[in-house]
Amino acid sequence: MNGSTSRTPFFCVLVALSSASPIDDGTSVSGALGAGLRASKACKSGELLVSLPRSCQLSYDGSTEPNLLQLISKVPDELWGAKLALQVLKERILGPDSPFHSYIDNLPMGVPGIPLFFSPDAIRALEQYPPLSEQVKKRCRWLLSFSSEHLSGLPGSSADPFQGTPVDANILGWALAMTTSRAFRVRGPQHPAALLPLIDMSNHSFAPNCEVKPGPAGSVEMVASRDISAEEDLLLSYGMLDNTFLLLDYGFLVPSNPYDTVLIRYDPIMFEAGQLLAQGQGAPPDDAPDLGSAAFQQQLLTEMQLLGHKANLELAFGRSLQRCSPRLLAVARLFTAASAAEVRGRSADDLGAWDQPLSLINEVKALRMVAGVAAMLLTRFPTTLEQDRRALAGGPAGGPKLPPDVRAAVQLRAEKKAVLSEVLQDIGHRIRGLASQTVPHGAAEAYRESVTQGPGGQKRKFSTSSRKPKMRNGKGFG
Numbered sequence: 001m002n003g004s005t006s007r008t009p010f011f012c013v014l015v016a017l018s019s020a021s022p023i024d025d026g027t028s029v030s031g032a033l034g035a036g037l038r039a040s041k042a043c044k045s046g047e048l049l050v051s052l053p054r055s056c057q058l059s060y061d062g063s064t065e066p067n068l069l070q071l072i073s074k075v076p077d078e079l080w081g082a083k084l085a086l087q088v089l090k091e092r093i094l095g096p097d098s099p100f101h102s103y104i105d106n107l108p109m110g111v112p113g114i115p116l117f118f119s120p121d122a123i124r125a126l127e128q129y130p131p132l133s134e135q136v137k138k139r140c141r142w143l144l145s146f147s148s149e150h151l152s153g154l155p156g157s158s159a160d161p162f163q164g165t166p167v168d169a170n171i172l173g174w175a176l177a178m179t180t181s182r183a184f185r186v187r188g189p190q191h192p193a194a195l196l197p198l199i200d201m202s203n204h205s206f207a208p209n210c211e212v213k214p215g216p217a218g219s220v221e222m223v224a225s226r227d228i229s230a231e232e233d234l235l236l237s238y239g240m241l242d243n244t245f246l247l248l249d250y251g252f253l254v255p256s257n258p259y260d261t262v263l264i265r266y267d268p269i270m271f272e273a274g275q276l277l278a279q280g281q282g283a284p285p286d287d288a289p290d291l292g293s294a295a296f297q298q299q300l301l302t303e304m305q306l307l308g309h310k311a312n313l314e315l316a317f318g319r320s321l322q323r324c325s326p327r328l329l330a331v332a333r334l335f336t337a338a339s340a341a342e343v344r345g346r347s348a349d350d351l352g353a354w355d356q357p358l359s360l361i362n363e364v365k366a367l368r369m370v371a372g373v374a375a376m377l378l379t380r381f382p383t384t385l386e387q388d389r390r391a392l393a394g395g396p397a398g399g400p401k402l403p404p405d406v407r408a409a410v411q412l413r414a415e416k417k418a419v420l421s422e423v424l425q426d427i428g429h430r431i432r433g434l435a436s437q438t439v440p441h442g443a444a445e446a447y448r449e450s451v452t453q454g455p456g457g458q459k460r461k462f463s464t465s466s467r468k469p470k471m472r473n474g475k476g477f478g
Helices: 066-072 080-097 101-105 120-126 130-151 169-182 243-250 268-279 295-303 326-335 360-379 385-393 404-435 443-451
Strands: 002-005 008-012 015-018 036-039 048-052 210-214 220-224 261-265 314-318
Touching: 066 080, 080 101, 080 169, 120 130, 120 404, 130 169, 130 243, 169 243, 243 404, 261 360, 261 404, 268 326, 268 360, 295 326, 314 326, 314 404, 326 360, 360 404, 385 404
Parallel strands: none
Antiparallel strands: 002 008, 008 048, 015 036, 048 220, 210 220, 261 314
């Protein structure tokens, strides 16, 4: 099978179009992915399926247009998709004069599955999981500010790369959606991304049967990574991504995604609330020392990069993280240590290693704190996992059928709740396993005593009144 991108031919074999949208093991995907690719006949592992020469790769790499390159340079490096989006707009405006006219003319004009274009109802549903809604708001703010500051004054100016055609936030948003959902960075993050016609129609799987790699003379090749049967769908891995970024960039979710995570923002008050919730205690007295305030804690928190001007406050629960990220476990162990002596000689990496607990007593306390944080996050959702599942079921028994974008938002938050529920189950199992171990004489009494102590061994007198916990600046998900 041979194809072309306007004037420039490329070579393609053993490929046909498919209307199916499968992922791992035939699991359904939230959102319609549209057409895909399938093998027109059986092929062997390593066999070449598509070879795309440099001239058929849509990128600004090698561009000699100073106005366009100057505009691209104003985009932050982390928004690499937006850099490529400007090149896409340039080619779209050129129309038939662009060698990519046929390709661009066949790109969808709407991207309803991507949260950037969700309805207000769907956005409100997404706000139950702030890490995603904040990313959507951040992209919207950037589109508006970049359009206002750099695009609005271009028409008629000598710096205009778009031939006088006005480009606003909506048009740029369309191009950004095209690049984030289709672009490849085959040569690594140090090189500009590219759109790869035909190859970019391959759907996603965490167990792909194809791979994309650099070929000779700047070409890009898609090859079979295992034997493929005739009529089998050709699948690529978009990366070991969690559902947040699959939905944000590609417009679909993977149910029970093995790489799904729940992101949280580090806040000592959140860990204190988790500790109180796990212990069933009321608020600590106002004169109780704050978690993380001791000198030895501050030193290790700085080593974990949770304090300081270059702090990275992101922590996570997740299926592929042994239920929580090493830094989250490290913080729990540090905050439940009875004194500086208990962590002396331990690095931040040591504290976050599952196979290096401080002690049996500390490990039980730390795991209970981690479970308390997970439970607290679950309580902050206004709906339960079962309520979300009933809403997703829809129809006569489950209520009205949800619009596609609202459905995606509800499924996203349901998947996050499932991750947290699994965390609670797994940590409960770990705690029961520790409790079954032989406890040295006197350790049980020491543990009961340590529960009422803060860092440094200071006695805590917990109140069982209805006073609110010390949550002065709690940030929850962050």
